[in-house]
Amino acid sequence: MTSLLSVRDLSVKFSTLEGDITAVDNISFDVAPGEVLGLVGESGSGKSVTGRSLMQLNPHYAHYGENSSMILTTDEEEVDILSLRKAKELRKVRGDLVSMIFQEPIASFAPAITIGKQMAEQLMLHRKMSFKEARELSVDMLDRVGIIDPSRRFDQYAFEFSGGMRQRAMIAMALSTKPKLLIADEPTTALDVTIQAQVLDLMQELIHDFGMGMIFVTHDLAVISQIADRVAVMQNGKIVEQGTVDDIILHPQHSYTQRLLDAVPKLDDFINQDDDANDTVPATGKEPTDKAETLISVRNLSVQFEISKSFLGKKNLLTAVNDVSIDIPKGSFFGLVGESGSGKSTTGRTILGAYNMAQGEIIYNDDDVHYEIAALDRHDLKDFRKRAQLIFQDPYAALSPRMTVRDIIAEPLEVMGITKNRKETDERVREIAAKCKLNLEHLRRFPHAFSGGQRQRIAIARALVCGPKFVVADEAVAALDVSIQAEILELLKSLQKELGLTFLFISHDLAVVANLCDHVAVMEKGKIVESAPTLDLFRNPQKDYTKSLLAAAPTLRTHQA
Amino acid sequence: MALLSVLRGKRKEISKEDYYTASQMQLIWSRFKAKRSAMIAASILGFIVVCGIFSSFLSPYAPDASGRNADYVNGAPQIPQFCDANGCSLTPFIHKVERFRSVKTNFRWVTRETEERNYVTFFPKGWDYNFLGMKFERHLFGVEEGYLHLFGTDGGGKDIFSRTLHAIGVSLAVGTLGVLISFILALIIGSTAGFFGGFVDTVLQALMDTVKTVPTIPLFMALAAFIPQEWSAEMRFFFISMLLGTLGWGTLARRIRTHVLAERTAEYVTAARLCGASSAHVIRKHLLPSFTSYIIVDLVISFPYMVLSETALSFIGLGLKDPVNSLGVMLQNVTKVDVLLNYQWYFIPVPIFIAIVLAFVFVGDGLRDAADPYSERK
Secondary structure, X not given: OOOOEEEEEEEEEEEEOOEEEXXXXXXXXXXXXXXXXXXXXXXXXXXXXXXXXXXXXXXXXXXXXXXXXXXXXXXXXEEEHHHOOOHHHHHHHEOXXXXXXXXXXXXXXXXXXXXXXXHHHXXXXXXXXXXXXXXXXXXXXXXXXXXXXXXXXXXXXXXXXXXXXXXXHHHHHXXXXXXXXXXXXXXXXXXXXXXXXXXXXXXXXXXXXXXXXEEEEEOOHHHHHHHOOEEEEEEOOEEEEEEEHHHHHHOOOOHHHHHHHHHOOOHHHHHOXXXXXXXOOOOOOOOOOOOOOEEEEEEEEEEEEEEEEOOOOOEEEEEEEEEEEEEEEXXXXXXXXXXXXXXXXXXXXXXXXXXXXXXXXXXXXXXXXXXXXXXXXXXHHHHHHHHEEEEOOOOOOOOOOOOOHHHHHHHHHHHHOOOOOHHHHHHHHHHHHHHOOXXXXXXXXXXXXXXXXXXXXXXXXXXXXXXXXXXXXXXXXXXXXXXXXXXXXXXXXXXHHHHOOEEEEEEOOHHHHXXXXXXXXXXXXXXXXXXEEHHHHHXXXXXXXXXXXXXXXOOOOOOOO | OHHHHHHHHHHHOOOHHHHHOOOHHHHHHHHHHOOHXXXXXXXHHHHHHHHHHOHHHHOOOOOOHHHOOOOOOOOOOOOOEEEEOOEEEEXXXXXXXXXXXXXXXXXXXXXXXXXXXXXXXXXXXXXEEEEOOEEEEEOOEEEOOOOOOOOOEOOOOOEHHHXXXXXXXXXXXXXXXXXXXXXXXXXXXXXXXXHHOHHHHHHHHHHHHHHHHOOHHHHHHHHHHHOOOOOOHHHHHHHHHHHHHHHHHHHHHHHHHHHHHHHHOOHHHHHHHHOOOOHHHHHXXXXXXHHHHHHHHHHHHHHHHHHHHHHHHHHOOOOOOOOOOOHHHHHHHHHOHHHHHOOHHHXXXXXXXXXXXXXXXXXXHHHHHHHOOOOXXX
């Protein structure tokens, strides 16, 4: 088969104040019509830059290598994408021959123009249609991607669509001009798993119907294993390995690919593990938790937020958490899973006293103390803060860029007045930093010197430096690459064992939770749907919602398709 | 291009570790240095500021009536030269001037150059001045006998060169005082509004808007009418500075409010709060450092507006008045038709004024780009 797109020796360099950065280094690949090429790699591997190069969407300080060529071959013509300079010529490629779907559907639509107008505009521009024709075709496309009542939806704005619907509309828009090649840059990463599964099915179906080629850029190997025909694995701007999806997933040759695949948490393996292994709960090796004491006990918790206040002072309330009761056993990993907006983060933060509760009670019960969180006085609150800490999702936002690592880790000690003098503080900081496997030489550095995984270690060190018993990890590994994610999970496990911590592990990722937690609670729309020991929950989910979550979770294929 | 690559090459020698342990200010400085327009503007600005500070030492004559040259009224600039019809000399000189009248001049006094040389001298003793509380009488340059007017003289015989140097000093001082007053007001009001939010924020924002909507020209005119005629130059000077300061804080306060509002909800602030940090700790350790760089930028950018306002005020005759030297007063002097036709050297302070304002703008621009070293590279 002749290839639709043929990329040869593509190099992309960025000139910055700190010198040239090679983002893409001499890569070559082909995409055939009707084929899905998965471009997979960790952050900074150059996969997005590659996708953007195909439409020349890189910023002006990007330079392409001299020998680079990108040839797009269709029945009628042959286009050398890199030779296009003028905006008019580029429009031939952008939106006409090649379309692109971005990660954030909310950011891809102009907020003040109706979805329909935006869809019709490109048809009028590229296909020279009248608005009426464009409208008809757009409504057809919206219908095709499964949007109900498309002719009414056509006149709505992006904010009136939910996240999944927006991404569907984006797909409809990208496909309406019938491009030869579709570039999808992490199109499902921002979506919840159930929506993600639907969108992936839809894309696969449409690609086959339209007979176009697709480049699917993602960091998620599980997703790739389900949608791609061929896979190219990128590392540091190079393609280290490419081949059919079965070859790559089942028989990886390159050590980097093997490492990536090993790092992916596997739900299937967990559910199908031998019953021998079942005797001990995998994560902590603790006894099943029915005998263990309860550290945190949440009873009938409700949390409400004021969304708006009417002119007469009538409050419009949103109930984020509704009648939630959980018991977190001492010394365990307690998983709280749910989709975005399910109230899991709010629950976690309310337990730490960050939000006021509308109803219910939260009891912290340790050997020596017994606290009711809502009724803590100043002195007890201070003591409770030493015992309960939070690890954030985004290791970039959670560290002050203006403080050295040493100062960041030392801050809780200084604020709470735990240590008497600088020497003692330094000792504590070095001790915990060593436990979190940070290089002690690096304590003088500022956070901008570190990668995401390193930053998360710093954040963990800060949370643990005051010697807490209870830690809420709010999506603590969600922003990290898989290989780093595996390292951080390992670290959390070893710290849990060493320091006897109790974790409330909040996550949307079922595979991570399955491999880490002893007990899992599933939340939906502010309520606990189901709560059970991990293995029971994953093997015999009782509720429909849990079943649908499990079915939708992307899993890495471990067998021939 | 070659220069740029040399620059880059030099920057690469900085070791990775230095970069990793560099504080915010060091990062800002290294990014600022890389911007050539800003560096050039900064050196020009530095030069002008130094001129303003050492104006008394640099100017050969007193900028007021005591330094006037009665024999050279409305005189053209005198450029020191090395050669004339009688040969060359190593020391620069000017020709002496004399006043005479005769039948030829219709019995009016006229100044003319003579053949006699008047050599330039360095570090001569001249008029007394105070600097840092001490009395000095040395100046950078002068001439052996009589006067040297690099920029010419005005209608009173005062040296325009000396007046311009002093005007720079005065205008920058008014600007500094004005910026300082508005900065303190803006910092207090803006950060209070941003930090506490809610009702406090609403009230303070209303106040900011009120101050910003006050029409300045009528207000100035009304106030000018209030200024008693017997006020000394210093009194007027402080009054103008205070006025500019108390009117100019609105914009800056709003910017500070926005910074505080954005940083207040940052996750690292939440992290500190969950450790039990007090408001004072959060403000001192997190909020203030997070916007110092922006404040510096805002101050530098608002500086030329202060200088401009002072100039505009003085220009329309509401601010400082003639015996005082400020750039506005100097500019006011060029408004006469006579000046345009006969005494064009009155215009010399104008390009200097433009240079000051532009230099501030470029430096502010460079600082703004460098201010957030943690943002994505542009």
